[in-house]
Amino acid sequence: MNIKDAIKNKSMAMALFIVIILFIVLTGGKLLYPQNLSNLLLQNGYVIIMSCGMLLCILTGGNIDLSVGAIVCLIGAIVARMLNAGINAVLVIVICVGLSALIGAWNGFWISKIHIPSFVCTLAGMFLIRGLARAILESKTIAITNTSFLDTFTSYINIPVLDDGDIKWSALIFGIIISIVITVISIVKWTKDDKTRAAKQIVAYECIQILIIDALIILYSFAVARYKGLSVMALWIIAVCIIYAFITNKTTFGRHCYAVGGNAKAAMLSGINVGKVYFMSYLSMGLLAGLSGLIMAARIGAVNGDTGNTFEMDAIGACFIGGASAYGGRGTIKGVVIGAFLLGVINQGMSILGLDSNWQLVVKGIVLLLAVTFDVVSHHRVGRET
Amino acid sequence: MDDYILEIKNIIKKFSGVRALNNVNLNVKRGEIHALVGENGAGKSTLMNILSGVYPYGSYEGDVIYNGSVCRFKNLNNSEEKGIVIIHQEFALIPELSIGENIFLGNERLGILGIDWNRTEDEASTVLRKVGLNESPNTLVKDIGTGKQQLVEIAKALSKNVSLLILDEPTSALNDEESKKLLDLLLELKKEGKTCIIISHKLKEIAYVADRITVIRDGATIGTVENSQHDIDEDYIIKLMVGRELINRYPKRERTIGDKLAFEVDSWNVNHPIYTDKKVIDNVSFNIKEGEIVGFYGLQGAGRTELAMSIFGHSYGYKITGKVRIMGRECRLSTVRKAIESGLSYVTEDRKNNGLLLANNITVNTTLASLDKVSRRVVLDSAKEESVAEMFINKLSTKATSTKQIVSSLSGGNQQKVLLSKWMYAEPKVLILDEPTRGIDVGAKYEIFCIMNELIAEGKSIMMISSELPDLLGMCDRIYIMNDGRIVDEMPACEASGEKIIASIIRSQQEIN
Numbered sequence: 001m002n003i004k005d006a007i008k009n010k011s012m013a014m015a016l017f018i019v020i021i022l023f024i025v026l027t028g029g030k031l032l033y034p035q036n037l038s039n040l041l042l043q044n045g046y047v048i049i050m051s052c053g054m055l056l057c058i059l060t061g062g063n064i065d066l067s068v069g070a071i072v073c074l075i076g077a078i079v080a081r082m083l084n085a086g087i088n089a090v091l092v093i094v095i096c097v098g099l100s101a102l103i104g105a106w107n108g109f110w111i112s113k114i115h116i117p118s119f120v121c122t123l124a125g126m127f128l129i130r131g132l133a134r135a136i137l138e139s140k141t142i143a144i145t146n147t148s149f150l151d152t153f154t155s156y157i158n159i160p161v162l163d164d165g166d167i168k169w170s171a172l173i174f175g176i177i178i179s180i181v182i183t184v185i186s187i188v189k190w191t192k193d194d195k196t197r198a199a200k201q202i203v204a205y206e207c208i209q210i211l212i213i214d215a216l217i218i219l220y221s222f223a224v225a226r227y228k229g230l231s232v233m234a235l236w237i238i239a240v241c242i243i244y245a246f247i248t249n250k251t252t253f254g255r256h257c258y259a260v261g262g263n264a265k266a267a268m269l270s271g272i273n274v275g276k277v278y279f280m281s282y283l284s285m286g287l288l289a290g291l292s293g294l295i296m297a298a299r300i301g302a303v304n305g306d307t308g309n310t311f312e313m314d315a316i317g318a319c320f321i322g323g324a325s326a327y328g329g330r331g332t333i334k335g336v337v338i339g340a341f342l343l344g345v346i347n348q349g350m351s352i353l354g355l356d357s358n359w360q361l362v363v364k365g366i367v368l369l370l371a372v373t374f375d376v377v378s379h380h381r382v383g384r385e386t
Numbered sequence: 387m388d389d390y391i392l393e394i395k396n397i398i399k400k401f402s403g404v405r406a407l408n409n410v411n412l413n414v415k416r417g418e419i420h421a422l423v424g425e426n427g428a429g430k431s432t433l434m435n436i437l438s439g440v441y442p443y444g445s446y447e448g449d450v451i452y453n454g455s456v457c458r459f460k461n462l463n464n465s466e467e468k469g470i471v472i473i474h475q476e477f478a479l480i481p482e483l484s485i486g487e488n489i490f491l492g493n494e495r496l497g498i499l500g501i502d503w504n505r506t507e508d509e510a511s512t513v514l515r516k517v518g519l520n521e522s523p524n525t526l527v528k529d530i531g532t533g534k535q536q537l538v539e540i541a542k543a544l545s546k547n548v549s550l551l552i553l554d555e556p557t558s559a560l561n562d563e564e565s566k567k568l569l570d571l572l573l574e575l576k577k578e579g580k581t582c583i584i585i586s587h588k589l590k591e592i593a594y595v596a597d598r599i600t601v602i603r604d605g606a607t608i609g610t611v612e613n614s615q616h617d618i619d620e621d622y623i624i625k626l627m628v629g630r631e632l633i634n635r636y637p638k639r640e641r642t643i644g645d646k647l648a649f650e651v652d653s654w655n656v657n658h659p660i661y662t663d664k665k666v667i668d669n670v671s672f673n674i675k676e677g678e679i680v681g682f683y684g685l686q687g688a689g690r691t692e693l694a695m696s697i698f699g700h701s702y703g704y705k706i707t708g709k710v711r712i713m714g715r716e717c718r719l720s721t722v723r724k725a726i727e728s729g730l731s732y733v734t735e736d737r738k739n740n741g742l743l744l745a746n747n748i749t750v751n752t753t754l755a756s757l758d759k760v761s762r763r764v765v766l767d768s769a770k771e772e773s774v775a776e777m778f779i780n781k782l783s784t785k786a787t788s789t790k791q792i793v794s795s796l797s798g799g800n801q802q803k804v805l806l807s808k809w810m811y812a813e814p815k816v817l818i819l820d821e822p823t824r825g826i827d828v829g830a831k832y833e834i835f836c837i838m839n840e841l842i843a844e845g846k847s848i849m850m851i852s853s854e855l856p857d858l859l860g861m862c863d864r865i866y867i868m869n870d871g872r873i874v875d876e877m878p879a880c881e882a883s884g885e886k887i888i889a890s891i892i893r894s895q896q897e898i899n
Contacts (some may be wrong), residue, residue, distance in 0.1 A: 253764060262744070
C-alpha cells in the first residue's frame with residue numbers, strides 16, 4: 001500500500017469532509033451551531049446502530065434485511081402499550097430486547113435453514129411485522145410518558161459541580177478520553193506492524209490523519225458541551241459501534257462473515273458452518289433493530305403505525321455509501337459510520353436550508369448512486385470480464 | 387491437392403508465459419469426420435476455443451484458415467456466422483425452456499409481433515426429424531434424458547446451417563445405445579456433406595466413426611493417422627497419446643511408507659445430489675498407509691473429485707454410505723468441521739471457486755480453516771495470525787510482498803501454496819490433494835512436489851488426484867484407477883505405465899458394455 005492507495009481508501013471520509021464544508025458554507029455556518037451538531041448524532045442514531053447490524057448481513061453475501069423498519073415500529077408499539085399498562089420500564093426493556101432477538105432469529109431461521117432468499121424472507125417479514133405493529137397500536141398514535149424509560153435513552157449526563165455551568169465539562173472530558181484512546185491504540189498498532197519501507201512512508205500520513213480525527217472529536221465534544229452535554233443515547237450509539245467494530249475485526253464470527261461473503265463454497269469447505277453465520281447475523285440485526293425501536297420511541301416520545309418507515313433503506317444506504325460490497329465480503333464499521341454521517345449531514349444540511357423533503361429524497365438517491373458507482377468502478381473494473 | 391475445409395497452422399497459445407499450445411497443426415478435409423485425441427490437458431480444448439473464437443484472433447500465434455481464408459474471430463458469434471458450431475461437454479441448454487425454444491435460442495424465428503411460434507414449431511420439428519429425435523418441440527428440455535439432450539444440441543447446431551460441427555466428448559454422459567445412435571447420426575450427417583471434428587477418449591467409438599485421427603500431446607501435434615478402413619490399432623494410438631520419455635521432473639525421495647494404515651475407506655457409495663437415483667460412486671474401497679502417496683487416475687467424470695468431496699465432510703452427494711477409518715479409528719465425517727478435526731484435509735482442484743478468498747489477504751486465507759488455533763475463545767490473536775502466515779510464506783517460499791498481499795494478485799503457483807498453507811496449518815494426518823498442479827508452471831510444480839515429499843517424511847499420508855499421468859507416475863507409491871465411479875484397478879507406481887493404465891480403463895469400459 002502506498003500513499004495514493006491510502007488516500008483512495010479514505011475517499012468516503014474525504015467526501016464526508018467536503019459535504020460538511022459545503023453545507024457549512026451553504027447554511028452560513030448554521031450547521032456548526034452546538035444544537036445542530038448535537039442533533040446530528042442523535043437524529044441519526046438509529047441509522048448508525050442499524051447499519052452496524054446491516055453490515056454483518058451484507059458482509060455474508062450482499063444479504064439485506066428489509067424488515068428492520070417494521071421491527072422498530074413493532075418494538076415501539078409494544079413498549080408504548082406495556083408502559084401505558086404500568087409495567088416497570090426495566091422489565092419492558094428486557095422483554096423488548098429478548099423479543100427483537102427472537103424476531104431476528106425468525107428471519108435467520110427461514111434464511112439459513114429453509115434457504116429462502118434473504119430479500120424475499122425479510123420482505124415478507126416487513127409486511128408481517130408492520131401489520132402486527134399497527135394491529136397492536138390499533139392505528140392510533142400512542143404517547144410514552146414513563147420518565148424512567150425516557151431517561152434511559154434521552155437524558156443528558158449531568159455530573160454535579162462539573163456540569164453546573166453553561167458548559168458541560170463532562171462531555172469535553174469524555175471526548176478527550178476517546179481521542180487519547182484512539183491515539184494510543186494507533187501507536188500500539190504501528191509498533192507491532194512490520195517496518196517495511198512502504199509502512200514507514202505511510203506513518204507520517206497516518207499521524208496527520210490521527211491528529212485530524214482527534215481534533216474533530218475534541219471540537220465536536222466541545223460543541224456538545226456547550227449545548228446540553230453528553231447524551232445517554234450517544235453513549236448507546238458509541239457502545240454499539242465499538243462492539244461491532246470489535247466483532248468484525250477481532251472475532252472468529254466476524255471473520256466467518258467475511259469468509260462466507262467472499263466465497264461461500266470455500267468457507268464451507270474450510271469447515272465454517274455457513275448456515276449458522278447467516279442465522280447469527282440476522283439475529284444480531286433483529287437485536288439492533290429492537291434497540292433502535294427503543295431509542296426511537298424514547299426520542300420521539302410517541303409511536304404510530306408509520307414509525308420506522310423506510311429506516312431499512314437508510315441503514316442499507318449507509319452500508320453501501322460506506323463502501324460495503326453489494327456482493328458481500330467487504331466493508332467495515334468505520335466506513336458504515338462514515339456513510340451514516342454522510343447521509344445525516346446531507347439530511348440535516350438540507351433541513352436547515354429549508355429544502356423541501358421531496359428534494360431531500362432526490363439528493364439522497366443521487367448520493368447513494370454516486371457512492372456505489374464509485375465503489376464498483378474502483379473495485380470491479382466496469383464491463384470487463386476477467 | 388486435397389480440399390481442406392479447415393487448416394490450422396503452427397498455432398502457439400500462451401497463458402501467462404506457459405505454452406498451452408506449441409505448434410499445433412491440424413488439417414480437416416471437407417466432408418470427413420476427424421477425431422482429435424490426447425490426454426487430459428494436452429491442449430484439445432484450448433485448440434477448440436481458438437477455433438470457435440472464445441480466444442479471439444490476436445491472442446495466439448499462427449493461422450486458422452477456414453474455407454481458404456484466414457479467420458479473425460473476435461468472439462463466438464463470428465465463428466457461428468461462418469458455420470462453425472461447437473458442442474461442449476456441458477450442455478448449453480436451458481432446462482426450463484422447451485426443445486423448440488432452445489433450438490432457436492438467440493436465433494428466434496420472428497413474425498411481425500415477436501416470436502412466430504408456428505414457424506418455430508415447424509422448423510424445430512424438421513431438424514428434430516433430421517436428428518432422429520421423436521419428441522414434440524414443446525417438451526421441456528429438463529424432461530428428456532441426457533442422450534436426447536445431446537441430440538437437441540445437434541439439432542440446434544443444424545438449425546444454424548452448420549458446415550463444421552465440433553463435438554467435445556459427446557458421448558461421455560450417454561449410455562451405449564444412445565452413443566451408438568449419436569455416432570450413427572454423425573455418419574448420416576457426413577453423407578449430407580457436413581464436416582465433423584470429434585474429441586473423445588473412447589477409442590472404440592473413434593475407430594468406428596472417424597476417417598482420420600490426429601493425436602495431440604503436450605500442446606503439440608504428434609501425427610495424423612488414416613482410419614478409412616475403421617481398423618486402427620488402439621494400442622498404437624495410446625502409445626502416441628502418452629508415449630513420452632520422462633525426464634527427471636520429480637524430486638527424489640526416500641521410501642517413507644510405514645506399516646500402519648492411515649486412511650481406510652470401505653464400500654463407499656454416493657448418489658448424485660440432484661439426480662438422486664444416479665450412482666456417482668459405486669462401492670469404492672481403498673486404503674493409504676502412513677507416509678504413502680497414493681494416486682487416483684481416471685478420465686474426466688470418473689468420479690475422483692466426487693469421491694474425495696463426499697468423504698470430506700459429505701460436501702458432495704446424497705445417500706452417502708460406507709465407513710472411513712483414520713489411523714485405525716472409525717470416524718463419522720458428516721460435516722467438514724468433523725472431517726478437519728478427525729485429521730483430514732481436502733485441497734480442492736478449483737482453488738478460485740472452492741478454495742481461496744481471492745479478495746482477502748494471505749493471512750486470512752492461511753488461518754481460515756483453523757481459526758481456533760489463532761484465537762482465545764472467540765477473539766482473534768492478530769499477532770499470532772501474522773506470524774503463522776509469515777511462517778508458511780517462508781516454509782513454502784511463497785513469492786509475496788507481505789502477509790497482507792491480496793491473494794488474487796498472486797500467480798497460480800503461489801495461490802496454490804497459500805491454499806496448501808491453509809491445509810497444512812490444519813495439521814491433518816491425511817491430505818487429499820485434488821489436481822495439486824493444475825494451471826501452474828513447471829517450476830512451481832516441482833516445488834509443490836517437494837512440499838509433498840516433506841509432508842510424507844513427517845509421516846502424513848497423501849491421496850493425490852491428478853489427470854496428469856506423468857505426475858502420478860513420478861510422485862506416487864501406488865495408483866488406483868477409477869472409471870465410472872468405481873475403482874477398476876490398482877497397481878504399484880513402479881509397475882504402472884501409461885499404456886497399462888489406459889488399457890485397464892478401456893478394459894473396464896468394455897466390461898460395462
